[in-house]
Amino acid sequence: MTSPGMTAAAVRAELAKVADPGDAVHLQRFFKTGVGEYGEGDVFIGIRVPKTRQVVKKFGGLPLSEIDALLDSEVHEHRLAGLVILNGEMASASRGRGGDVGAQQEIVELYLGAVRRGRVNNWDLVDGSAEFILGPWLLGRPRDLLFQLAGEESLWERRVALLTTFAFIKEGDTATTVELCELLLSDRRDLIQKAVGWMLREIGKRVDEAQLTYFLDAHAAEMGRTALSYATEKLTPEQRVYYRSRR
Numbered sequence: 001m002t003s004p005g006m007t008a009a010a011v012r013a014e015l016a017k018v019a020d021p022g023d024a025v026h027l028q029r030f031f032k033t034g035v036g037e038y039g040e041g042d043v044f045i046g047i048r049v050p051k052t053r054q055v056v057k058k059f060g061g062l063p064l065s066e067i068d069a070l071l072d073s074e075v076h077e078h079r080l081a082g083l084v085i086l087n088g089e090m091a092s093a094s095r096g097r098g099g100d101v102g103a104q105q106e107i108v109e110l111y112l113g114a115v116r117r118g119r120v121n122n123w124d125l126v127d128g129s130a131e132f133i134l135g136p137w138l139l140g141r142p143r144d145l146l147f148q149l150a151g152e153e154s155l156w157e158r159r160v161a162l163l164t165t166f167a168f169i170k171e172g173d174t175a176t177t178v179e180l181c182e183l184l185l186s187d188r189r190d191l192i193q194k195a196v197g198w199m200l201r202e203i204g205k206r207v208d209e210a211q212l213t214y215f216l217d218a219h220a221a222e223m224g225r226t227a228l229s230y231a232t233e234k235l236t237p238e239q240r241v242y243y244r245s246r247r
Contacts, residue, residue: 006059006061006062006063006066007062007066008062008066008067008069008070008073008078008082010059011055011056011059011062011066011070011078011081011082011085012070012073012075012078014055014058015045015047015052015055015077015078015081016045018047018051018054018055019045019046019047019077020046020047021045021046022046023044023046023047023048024044024045024046025046026046027044027046027076028042028043028044031044031076031122031124038122038123038155038190038191039121039122042076042121042122043074043075043076044075044076044077045075045077046077047077049080049124052077052080052081052084053084055081056081056084056085056088059081059085060085060088060089060092061089062085062089064089064106064107064110067082067085067086067089067110068082068110068113068114069082070082070085071083071110071114071119071120072114072119076122076125079119079120079121079125080124080125080128083120083125083128083129084128086107086110086111086129086133087128087129087132087133089103089107090104090107090108090132090133090136090137091132093107094136104136104137105137107133108133108134108137111129111133111134112134112145115149115156115157115160116157118154118156120156120160121156122156123159123191126156126159126160126163127159127163130159130160130163130164130166131163131164131165131166131167131170132167134146134160134164134167135164135165135166135167135168136167138164138167138168139167139168139171139173143176146161146164146165146176146180147161147179147180147183149161150162150180150183150184151183155189155191155192158184158187158192159191159192159195161180162177162180162181162184162192162195162196162199163195163199165177165180165199166199166202169199169202169203169206169207170206172206172207174203174207174208174211177199177200177203178203178211178215180199181196181199181200181215182219184196185219185222185223185224185227186222188224190226193224193225193226193227193230194226194227194230196223196227196230196231197223197226197227197228197229197230197231197233198230198231200212200215200216200227200230200231201230201231201232201233201234203215204231204234204235205234209235212231212235213235213239215231216228216231216232216243216246220243220244220246220247221246221247223247225247228243228244228247229244231243232244
């Protein structure tokens with residue numbers, strides 16, 4: 001039986017104590033929740049990320065079933081809290097040589113289930129979870145899953161695929177990122193454009209600028225304006241002008 005203090009309901013109650021209705025109005029605008037926008041229909045109760053992180057510190061070890069309940073909430077901050085807790089569980093399960101593979105797999109399966117049923121459905125939720133959950137799991141494993149996600153129609157599944165590779169880039173491994181960026185170059189949705197450009201920029205910044213410029217030499221002419229702008233942000237003014245003139 002789950003302890004009364006370690007439930008999704010307890011997390012929701014603690015979050016409610018720090019919610020600010022004024023912030024809720026701002027966050028609903030910021031995360032584009034209007035009709036036809038990418039976050040259409042999302043519900044906010046007005047909690048900034050630092051406060052959410054403070055609250056969830058009390059809930060390390062929350063059972064996975066309770067985390068899943070948070071991820072099924074209509075409230076954005078409840079889902080964010082669930083993902084922050086899940087990140088911590090993945091980090092714990094990954095400690096030591098090889099970590100606890102069984103626990104890691106359970107976490108990954110729960111996360112993928114939430115992604116596929118549309119519960120990881122805004123850029124902050126994706127960006128704050130994909131590299132920390134799928135990233136460690138796939139570092140030493142086949143990455144077919146990411147190409148499956150990249151082939152889905154869902155904006156969020158595609159962004160999860162790209163953002164997962166941030167974990168690889170930080171380890172100096174860029175091949176999967178490059179393949180996914182090539183695959184998604186024609187996707188002109190703004191949040192995919194930004195993710196493609198961002199991951200390319202990180203390759204140049206963290207690994208090897210020559211890898212970035214090699215990609216740009218091959219693909220700048222076919223890249224969208226946003227992706228190209230993000231990718232070239234850390235290059236010299238002369239390089240930026242050159243690559244942007246290739247479009």
